[in-house]
Amino acid sequence: MLGRNDSMNKKYCYYCDRDVELSESLQEVSTNIKGYEIVYTAKIAVCKKCGNEVDVPEWDDENILKANEEYRKAAGIIAIQEIYDLLKKYNIGKKPLSKLLGWSEVTIDRYLKGVTPLREYSDKLLELKDPAYMEVLLEENGDRITPIAAKKVEISLNTMSNSIIKKSVDVFEVAKAFQSKIDEEAGSCITPLKMQKLIYYAQGWHLAFFDTPLFREPLQAWVHGPVSPKIYSYYQEYKYNDIDLIEYDLNGVFDEEQMELIDSVYNIYGAFDAKVLEKMTHYDDPWKTVREGYEPNEHSQEVISEESIKNYFTALRKLLSINAIPDIRKALRVYSDILNLL
Numbered sequence: 421m422l423g424r425n426d427s428m429n430k431k432y433c434y435y436c437d438r439d440v441e442l443s444e445s446l447q448e449v450s451t452n453i454k455g456y457e458i459v460y461t462a463k464i465a466v467c468k469k470c471g472n473e474v475d476v477p478e479w480d481d482e483n484i485l486k487a488n489e490e491y492r493k494a495a496g497i498i499a500i501q502e503i504y505d506l507l508k509k510y511n512i513g514k515k516p517l518s519k520l521l522g523w524s525e526v527t528i529d530r531y532l533k534g535v536t537p538l539r540e541y542s543d544k545l546l547e548l549k550d551p552a553y554m555e556v557l558l559e560e561n562g563d564r565i566t567p568i569a570a571k572k573v574e575i576s577l578n579t580m581s582n583s584i585i586k587k588s589v590d591v592f593e594v595a596k597a598f599q600s601k602i603d604e605e606a607g608s609c610i611t612p613l614k615m616q617k618l619i620y621y622a623q624g625w626h627l628a629f630f631d632t633p634l635f636r637e638p639l640q641a642w643v644h645g646p647v648s649p650k651i652y653s654y655y656q657e658y659k660y661n662d663i664d665l666i667e668y669d670l671n672g673v674f675d676e677e678q679m680e681l682i683d684s685v686y687n688i689y690g691a692f693d694a695k696v697l698e699k700m701t702h703y704d705d706p707w708k709t710v711r712e713g714y715e716p717n718e719h720s721q722e723v724i725s726e727e728s729i730k731n732y733f734t735a736l737r738k739l740l741s742i743n744a745i746p747d748i749r750k751a752l753r754v755y756s757d758i759l760n761l762l
Contacts, residue, residue: 433467433474441468442476451487456494460486485534497542503531506548511576516569520561521545547743551580552629586626586678591635591648593673594619595655597682601690602665608690609662612655613644617697620646620729622685624706625748627726628733629681638723641710645701646724680745688749700755705732 430439445464450457462483465474492499507517507528514528521527521544531537537545547553555577562570598618602610610618619635626634639646655663674682689697701707706728714720736742740750752759 431465431474431476433470433472435470435472436467440470440474442466442474443468449483449487453487453491454495456491458487458490458494460490462486488534488536492536495539497536497539498545500532500534502549503528503545506545509576510548510554511572512569516565516573519564520557520573522561522564550629550744551577553743586630586632586634586675588633588636589673591619591637591650592654593670594622594635594682595651596666596668597670597674597679598622598686598690599663599665600667600670601683601686602663610690611660611662611694612652612658613660614690614694614697615655615663616647616651617645617694617701618685618689619648619651620701621689622682624729624733625681625685625745626678627730628737628742629745630677631730633726634678634681638726639729641707641720641722641724643717643719645698646707649721677745681748684745684748688752696758699758703755703758 431442432438433440433442442465445466447462447464448459449462450459452458460483463479465476465479466472467474489499491497506512507514510517512520514532515525518525518527518529523541527541531541531545548557554573558570558573558577595615598610598615602608620639623634623639626632637648637650639648641647670679689700692700706724709728710722710724711720736751736754740747740753742748742750
């Protein structure tokens with residue numbers, strides 16, 4: 421029992437067979453919803469006279485909503501507030517958004533009233549957090565809504581495009597972000613070679629999502645994959661050994677989306693060791709194209725152009741329908757021949 425509140429109106433108690441004063445109890449409840457173990461804080465009404473629980477329908481509804489919210493979090497289903505945030509973000513109504521998505525015009529309204537979306541519907545709504553997906557929808561389905569509604573969305577997209585310009589940082593800051601994520605107890609380690617590959621993938625996906633580089637320093641096509649000479653010199657003393665954990669203060673260095681991208685790159689690509697990542701980068705066009713004409717072990721300081729990295733990852737994003745940053749995981753399909761050998 422977490423707490424009580426004795427100021428309540430009288431309600432009918434089945435055990436006392438009359439209206440009685442109630443007290444409020446906050447109780448931690450554990451339940452299973454569709455295979456997920458859910459824990460939430462329920463509001464319980466207790467009869468002050470006999471001490472038994474009393475049914476209060478409006479509280480039952482409130483408790484169901486709380487349980488549903490926790491289930492959505494556990495299952496990765498979009499929350500009601502997130503849907504409201506989308507409506508505000510794009511200045512669009514419930515019916516127009518439903519129509520843009522090719523759904524019944526009452527679908528969004530039902531979700532806002534508490535109906536839990538199916539996974540495929542939830543995923544579509546979550547993809548809308550990325551303005552690029554809304555741009556695609558507006559282009560493909562804009563004729564399904566009124567010109568006024570379409571114009572409002574277009575203005576919102578233009579405003580976001582003009583205001584959200586990602587700043588580039590020093591490549592050291594990117595390395596620091598990855599170094600801060602090292603978890604030696606969990607076996608999460610980074611060698612200098614692995615650091616180079618994480619930096620390369622972070623740059624590629626940043627260019628694909630935001631059309632600007634995460635860092636300005638060039639990458640070169642070395643024998644073992646894309647390399648930042650600046651980072652190579654800095655971590656050179658570690659050779660093939662693991663880099664030490666240092667928790668840097670990165671407050672204000674990256675915005676929320678950039679940190680989400682760095683986290684995703686680390687969680688997805690960081691799961692592989694350095695030599696696997698090396699093979700993966702050798703598969704990618706930006707490194708492979710620059711290395712044409714070189715022997716496998718021949719040294720090169722040729723720069724991998726920012727444009728070639730951007731074009732490759734942007735094409736990959738389009739090919740695999742990578743609409744949101746966590747969807748970067750889909751790109752592992754490209755390396756199936758390599759990963760199947762593990």
